[in-house]
Amino acid sequence: MQVTETLNEGLKRAYELMVTAQELDDKVNEKLLEAQPEIEMKGFRKGKVPMALLKKQFGQRLLGEAMQETIDAAMNSHFEESGDRPAMQPEVKMTNEDWKEGDDVNVEMSYERLPDIPEVDLASISLERMVVKADDASVDEALTSLAENAKDFKAREEGAAAEDGDQVVFDFVGKVDGEAFDGGSAEDYPLVLGSGQFIPGFEEQLVGAKAGEEKDVTVTFPEEYQAEHLAGKEAVFTCTVKEVKQPVAAELDDELAKKFGSEDLESLKGQIRERLEAEYAGAARAVLKRGLLDKLDELVSFDLPPSLVDAEAKQIAHQLWHDEHPEVHDHNHEGIEPTEEHTKLAERRVRLGLLLAELGQKAEVEVTDAEMTQAIMNQARQYPGQERQFFEFVQQNAQMQQQLRAPIFEDKVIDYVCELAKVEEKEVSKDELEKAVEALDDDA
Template sequence: MNVTETAADGLKREFLITIGAADIDAEVQVKLKDLSTKIKMPGFRPGKVPASLIAKTHGEAVLGEVLQQKVNESIQSTLTEKNLRPATEPKVDVTKAGKGEDLEFKLSFEILPEFEPADVKEITLEKLVAPVSDEEVDTMLKGFADQRKNFVAEEGRTAKEGDALTIDFVGRLDGEVFEGGSADGVDLEIGSGRFIPGFEEQLMGAKAGDIVKVNVTFPADYGAKELAGKDAVFDVEVKEVKVAAEVVIDDEFAKGFGLDDLEALKKAMREQIERQHDALSRQRLKRDLLDALAARHDFEVPESLVTVEVQQITRQLGEGEGEGEENEAVSEEKQAELRDIAVRRVRLGLLLAEVGRRANVQVKPEEVNRAIMEEARRWPGQEREVIEFFSKNEQARAQLRAPIYEEKVVDLMLGEANTTEREVSLEELQKDPDEDAESAAA
């Protein structure tokens, strides 16, 4: 095998690899001989099929197999001998291959950059901590109570906000009943916002037996395009007006959740809210860590990875729509912005991968299995199909493994960084850091 480096520009590498015809033919003969001991052909005893006949019937297939094998072996040996780590699957361009010919092909790829990760111990981070207030616990309790409230019909009552009405209704557009605009026996809580804007408010003051004409305009972004932005009239017959029975938040209420008493319920809620606060706090801390790492690294990244990342971001944001020169100019500007984001993501991804490689961070099979089960729970009734999909698809499992690996590396780095804590309000913890940056720049 002869390997010649034909290009080395930044992270790009290109090689011309030649394997002699004699080597290829020798390998073909070995495989044909091995095949002759296994193949069965009419008129011949096992192992007695003439080599010429086997070569005639199977020679082309064996040659193709040998050529593919030689390509794979030479790629691996080239990468190993030259200590190169390709960023993506190497591209192979065969320029010569055939019976009695040398095998010649071009091998091109981008390598992973060589860089020294910054010392995380030199990074100082501030962890925002928001204690759980009694008001948050009370608000959660009230929310649970609202979900469990019962409505009782009250004769002669006029509907007020918070009441529930049982209604029949028929909707019309330009005097014609439209599909999906009619229903009977619907329970509607005034103030719930379940119906389109303006509908519930017009039922305030109604009593059982009243027929109310409700005039509304469907929102411009309404899901059913044939109704979006249209004016409609609903004839609404009020069957019942029901008032919410008071829900007493006491020990009996707590027992409805399987807990011993109200204090146990409050404790469980406080712990749940604490976990939510902790998740927000870690999210902010992780972002600050990544910002600090991005500021400390400026190594070259493979263009092929950047291109893939731009495409992925573009798909996520739904970019690429619109026509005309003006939109094309905006698109070019947007693409430049997306490229900057993609470069940052790729660089940080390579950095985290390198830190994890040096620290021998591993994702255990059981961790991937837990992620698969969590994914399956998102598809009620299709759990078996989801689990089977991941069991047969290594690429899909890799997509689940990647974020687990990233979080483990981030945890490792957060453990090494200098971290101080600052107590803040929940509002400050929830605030988008970009808002502060924009305010400062204004």
Template structure:
């Protein structure tokens, strides 16, 4: 086997590995001898089939296996011998005119990770913007909980139902006089004016009394989720079993106990903790952005273009999805298209910061334990259907690149926490509005060297500063490809949660009369 370097420009490397026909033939012969004892053929005792017949039967398959194995072994040896640190999976090719009996010429193209000088982490200074939680905020939060836990009491029999009153009803829906599936319910609770049921349903029940029976006619919306009902006119036979009025919900000891807590003080304590947790997330975001800005300002080095393109592709896909959900998708898509270069600059910043954080972490012994990794895999697997979870776990365990991508965000957070501990941190109390303004301030958050946009300009579907906030740190250098064949496909999830937003839950099925 002979290796010749063909490209050495910046971070780009190229090689040609020549494997002689004699080497390949020797490997094939060795493989034939290895499998011959297991080959069965009529007329021959087990293990006594001649090698030439084994080769005739399995030669083509063995040749393909040997070539693939040799390519993999050759590329792995190249990376070890040259002490390469691939940024992404190398591109590997085999000369088009190759056939058995000829030399094989393997081309290897890749980008390597840059050599980064020891990052300066001494002298970091950060300001921690803290939002104190006031009693008034706790009272407001409790009021919101109370409004979501309204109680209703029976009204006098003569009471005519009005908006805000709760009805307990039985109903049966019909199309052309025939009851349809999903259109029937008993003891259904409906608050008039809540918009819970399809348009026109609740309006026709204003003024009813307990014990009254009424038939109403409604038309299902054209975009109704049940296709057999969409746009159809239907009748509902309704029996009003009770009319209830909203009772006063007092935030007291009994209210706390109705929520399963020991006392009102315990409820207030929990609410205060939740509010502090919410603002703590914003505080961390602001500190992390300030930290990344300091690191970005103090370090400049070439980054692999393949990593930038991969990062940009992720950003661009998210932007396109968000633009497609805007009221005017065409205008939103045009806007992000006009700012494409800026988003590419953001991708470059994210890659640079990712490599920098990775270097800092490795230099300072930041690690992810096996237990943490196992928990991470199990959490990620829960996004998949139960029958696909084990396959996902196996995929992550067998693909080093996939594991590195899964591990990267947690590793990045651990490095950031390490730097927080090293930095000189001062605290300043601010309001929630001031904290959010600090996060959204473009001059402190947008890392790309692009001009600011006029204030009157329509906002892009995704904030550039939000896209720039997270640095996609790789915990370690990319591992070389294990196979020259196509990459193994990961099992598909039902819905992949968005990076910074919780995945939306699928709405529970309701009676056909409901939205």
């Protein structure tokens, strides 16, 4: 095998590999010798088939395997000796397209190597961790919100008209073209007006209704309605109102606490306080992480593989386009060219990604099986009833596994860096933390 360097420019590398015909022939003979003891052929005992006959029978088939294995071995040897790590899969192609059996094989291999990452003095990095304590006002606000969600309804005075937000208990029969349809009738149905539970236009027509009244509600089913036989059709619902009830917030007492699994109101307040402070800590970590990434981005500078930057810029442009066009759910649209802003953001992401990967590798940071299982379980919850199929899909899909592993690895590296950096805690208000989080979104 002869290897000749043809390009060494920045991170770009290219080589010409030449596999001689003799090398290929030797590899084929090696494979035949290895298989000979197990081969049977008419007229010969097992393992006694002459090599010449074996070569005539199987040589052509083994030649392709021998060629691929020899080239793969040469590439692996090159990367071991050079220490190069390709940024993406190397491009490999034969250059003598008129090749025939008995000729040498000429191959061109090109790739972009990953850059050498400079050392970073992590102990020199100074960071600030925002700490927010849940005050009584925040706890009371959250408690009031729980009481709203746990609200009950009590009957309005006799003759009172239903208002938006009231609960109306009624019987109804729906008809299309004068004929009742399946699923269009119910008795003693409790409907909160304004909840959006019924099709558009229905609930608004019950505002002002009174107990004991009968009222026809006319609506048109949406064109995309799930029941095709009703889609786009006009229906008339004859509604008999039985009760009109107004919402009443639950009392802030021990009974409310028990509805949410606490022993008493004080225990519930304690749980709320813990939950709020956990939410604040999560938000503060996001701010700390951004601050750390900004510091790292300032500290390091190295050449970036153009292919990685280009791929990341295209991904950013594509994602932002879909964010601006949420009505488009597929990828059947024109190509989206990255802007200079997209490329600049891509350069930052690639630089930091390579740096964090290097730091994690040197620190021997690993994602455990338990952490991966938990990540898969969290993702699987988005597909109720299909959790098992999702687990199987992830097990068979290396790319999906990497997508789940990457953020876990990054967070563990961030934690490792924070342990070595100087991190000072600063107690701030909830408003100050919220402003810091909003700033993250503005800079994204």
